[in-house]
Amino acid sequence: MSLKSYSRARAVHVMLVYTGGCNGCDIEIVNSIFSPKYDAEQYKIFLTWNPREADVLVVTGPVTKHNEKPLKAIYDAIPEPKAVIAAGACALMGGVYKNIHGDIPSEEIAGPVDKIIPVAAKVPGCAVRPEDVLAGAVAALPLLLEAK
């Protein structure tokens, strides 16, 4: 085990990026890591806001056109190995904002997330439940730990 993966196994840093949802998922994700009830910090999952420190990128929201470039830049700034979790209905398929008008293409939404960056785990829900966020983070861990 290299030094990097050794240290990573002891502290996984999650970065939350918010690309135009409704705030609901974001608060639930912050809640699931920060709040004493769910408390992902006890499993050594920490919230960070610096892409260079992050291992896991959690993306919420349908990715509006304005947010496409910043999202790519943040993804590129995260060092390898990295995993992306798309959380919430908007991140998975564009949500109501993209789909409510049927086949008419949306002019505001560039997403969903997997169109723009590769996604490792998907967490469904509108809004996501904190339990599901923890399950998603756990599902993405092998990708990080098994990487050389």
Added chain:
Amino acid sequence: MDEDKKSSRPGVIETEITMGPVHSAAIEPYRVRLFVEDEIVKDAEITVGVNHRGIERIMEGLPVEKANSLTEKICGICSNSHIWNSVLVAEKGLGIEVPERAAYIRVIMEELERLHSHLLYLAHGNEVLGHETFAMRLFYIRETVMELLRMIGGNRVQYGVSIIGGVRPRCELDEMRIQKIIQGMDYLEEKIADFADRFVSDPMVISRITGTCPIPKKEALRLAVSGPTLRATGVELDLRRDMKEYDPFEFDVITQEGGDVKANLLMRVLESFESIKIIRQAIKDLPKGPITDRSWEMQDTDVIKSYIEVPRGRLYHSYRLEDGRVRGSIVRTPSMTNIGAMQYACIGHHITDAQLGIVQCDPCFTCTDRAIQIIKL
């Protein structure tokens, strides 16, 4: 507070510090430009627009029931307020009388939402202050409210209680739910009072927030600030006093003096107690009867407007109905007007206070991001 302090960008400003759209201190994407001279903020500019999803345009031509549930997706913090106000617009236009029990349940939901929003504000404020322990404790208290919301609406964030003519059958309050709400209120009152005692007796925190980023009363009125941020400057203006849904309930309109961070934080703590008071009264006097009135008929209407008081201030919805479809929908959220206060609060203070000045106005840029055009008259 003088004329020269405000917005006229004086001469050449050497340093510009920009934040965002994605930044550590701000969970939501927005852009702040701070023009700094000797560590003092001389001018501030907040830009939204990254988050634009065009909700009003998506609403155009949707059946009114569908459009109502779409308004809930404008904001994940005050989702109930949006759907409530949107339903009120349709009810006003179609002349629907909501059953009394449904009106009470709506008020209970709105006050629960106010509690969760205020607790979130306090937690976020403490996090920005650098007091993580308080923030975590508040998140723990808030969890009680989230459980109650989930119990009534079935979801933790988007609960969709109101429908045209009443509330969803799922949100009926039976004896078990009423007991749980009563227990929750007792717990919350005790815990919030406990937190408030700790908060005001902490000299480090109080010295940090007293007199930081004040907004004077006159400026607040000029900038058309609304909601708790306005009341924290000493103006007694609460739309709940004028809303007929709140007529049966006794509550005080809380005001604070000064409009600084301390006044704003204490404002939310004291308002939480008023919300608990309203919920207790509503539970005690909950009328019997049906919760949905389905004896209405769709018809075309003129443009109808509705204002309600939501956790952050004054919310405006308007649209007209045509063949049961929504036309010309306009939504204005409270943070739209509060942006002026956020910019004002930063100016003239140390740059380390700038984020606190923005957060004290309870920003919610997600709901604010919609097509706007500012016209200077």
